[in-house]
Amino acid sequence: QVQLVESGGGVVQPGMSLRLSCAASGFTFSNYAIHWVRQAPGKGPEWVTVVSYDGRNKNYAASVKGRFTVSRDNSKSTLYLQMNSLRADDTAVYYCARPRISRVRDDAYDIWGQGTMVTVSS
């Protein structure tokens, strides 16, 4: 079935780095932009970043710009999020999410992963 599976979360100290992965299956990954969305405990979702279907175009939320880098390997159907200089306010569940329509960046998300928890604490 169509699914996204995140991995790579964990507990890290402030200032450290972490790389998240999002493995896709059940659809043609290379046809879809993919987004990262995070949700801090007890809060609403917050959009983090998006990469276009071909990896050429990327956008970031102001809160992560310059610290986080999104990338994808279409040959492996996998999305990555490299997170550097982590801060306590980056603590959240990180989800990857797929827009409904192929090759469209901005659209409602019909597929979400189960999420991976990132905790930044000393």
Add this chain to the structure above:
Amino acid sequence: DIVMTQSPDSLAVSLGERATINCKSSQSVLYSLNNQNYLAWYQQKAGQPPKLLIYWASTRESGVPDRFSGSGSGTDFTLTISSLQAEDVAVYYCQQYYGTLLTFGGGTKVEIK
């Protein structure tokens, strides 16, 4: 950034009664070229990712019960649950996908009275 403001923060409704959730955007999310509102509604149950209910402000996602409906245009939107069921207990979020930076509302928690 487009700011999404939801009201109320929480709502307690009796089983079988109507629940109404409002969402207001700080600027219009209506795209004139295709006359579509770039507004979605999601349902999130405890420990689960959000689930898409409505897109284009009023189009129900496949498999979503018809007691869920969306309405509105421009900057003001509403999600209505016509007859609340026990399984509808959740937090509901609106999201705009008009702007370069997508944004969500703060959420409305729906409970049974």
